[in-house]
C-alpha cells in the first residue's frame with residue numbers, strides 16, 4: 237500500500253475504524269488473521285441453529301450502536317428487561333429492575349432483598365440518567381462490589397441478583413470489575429433493551445463490513461509485527477502505509493508491539509443444546525443464585541429470536557464463567573446435572589450442539605489497572621480495541637472511531 241492506513245484486525249473496532257476513515261475519503265486496508273470478520277462477535281450456523289461464539293447481547297442504548305449501526309436492518313428481537321432467579325430450588329421472577337425498580341421485589345421475590353433495595357435502585361437509576369457515558373467511564377473508581385456496598389444495597393440482593401447478573405456480564409463472580417463498568421452498564425440496561433439480531437450477533441460486524449468498498453478486508457492474513465508505518469505478515473510480506481492502527485485484543489496488541497503488557501482478561505465457556513421444547517417460555521435471562529453448579533446464566537435464544545433455531549426446535553444457551561480444567565473432563569455432564577435439577581427430566585432429551593471455550597472473552601477492567609500501556613508513543617502507530625475504552629461492543633466501536641479520528645488529525 238503506497239499511502240493510506242493499515243488496520244490490523246477486523247473485529248468491531250477495526251471495522252468501525254475503517255468506516256470512519258472511508259467517511260473522510262481515506263484509503264485503508266484491514267488485515268485479519270482469521271477466516272471471517274467480527275472477532276469475538278461471530279455466529280456459526282450449525283444444522284439450522286445460530287450459535288453465537290459465546291452468549292452476548294446488543295444493548296440498544298449504546299451510543300455508538302445508535303450512531304454507527306443501521307439497527308432497522310438487523311431485525312432486532314429483545315429480551316424482557318426482567319430475569320428469573322433460581323434460588324432455594326425455585327424460580328423467582330424479577331420484574332424490570334432497570335426501568336421499574338419499584339416493581340423489583342414482587343411478592344414471590346420479596347425474601348430476596350430488603351424493601352429499601354428498590355428505592356436504592358430507583359435512586360441509582362435517577363443519578364446515572366443525569367450523566368453521560370464518558371462521565372461515568374472517567375469518574376473515580378472502586379470495585380463493583382464496593383460500589384454496591386457504598387450505595388447501601390443489601391447482601392441478599394447482591395447475592396441473588398447483582399452477583400449472577402453482573403457476574404454474567406463481567407464474566408467474573410467476585411464483582412471485582414471497576415465500578416465505572418458497573419455504572420455504565422447499569423445505565424445502558426436502564427435506558428435501552430438487550431437484543432439479538434435475527435441472524436445472530438455475527439450480523440452486526442457483517443453489516444459494517446458490507447458498507448466498506450470491496451477489497452478493503454484481507455482475511456486469513458495474520459500480522460507478525462508492527463513498526464512505525466510498516467506491517468510484516470507471517471508469510472514474510474511487508475506492507476507500508478501512512479499510518480498503522482492495531483485493532484486487536486490487548487494481548488495481541490502487546491505482542492505486535494513487543495510490549496510486555498499484562499494479560500488481564502476474562503474467560504467464558506458457552507454450551508449450546510438443542511431441544512424440542514423450551515425449558516422457559518419467557519424471553520428472559522435465568523440467573524443462578526443457588527451458589528452451586530457450573531452454569532451462571534441460561535437463556536433460550538430461540539424464544540427471543542425464533543430464527544436462532546429451525547422450525548419446531550429450540551436453542552438453549554448456558555454460560556459458565558471461566559475456562560476451567562473441568563471443560564475437558566466432564567463439564568457437559570456437570571451442566572446437564574445442574575439443568576436437570578432446574579428443569580427436570582426434559583433435559584435428558586437435550587442434544588449437545590457445541591461448546592465454545594473463549595480464552596480471551598473480555599479485557600479485565602479492575603480499578604487502577606490498564607490492560608496495556610495506554611500509549612505506545614510510537615509515531616505512525618495507533619491503537620483501537622475494547623480494552624482502550626470499555627469491555628463492550630460500545631467500547632470497541634468507540635475506540636475504532638477515535639483511532640480513526642486520531643489518524644485524521646495527524647494527517648498533513
Ligand SMILES: Cc1cc2nc3c(=O)[nH]c(=O)nc-3n(C[C@H](O)[C@H](O)[C@H](O)COP(=O)(O)OP(=O)(O)OC[C@H]3O[C@@H](n4cnc5c(N)ncnc54)[C@H](O)[C@@H]3O)c2cc1C
Pocket residue numbers: 244245246247248249250267268269270273274275276277289290291292293294295457458459460483484485488492504594596597598620621622623626627628629630632
Ligand atoms: C462470551 C462473550 C460475551 C460478551 N458479552 C457482551 C455483551 O453482552 N455486550 C457487549 O457489549 N459486549 C460483550 N462482549 C464483548 C464484545 O464482544 C467485545 O468487547 C468486542 O467484540 C471486542 O471487539 P474488538 O474489535 O475490540 O476485538 P476483537 O473482536 O477481539 O477483534 C480483534 C480482531 O483482531 C484479529 N487479530 C488478532 N491478532 C491479529 C494479528 N496478529 N493479525 C491480524 N489480525 C489479528 C482477531 O482475529 C480479531 O478478529 C462479549 C464478549 C464475549 C467473548
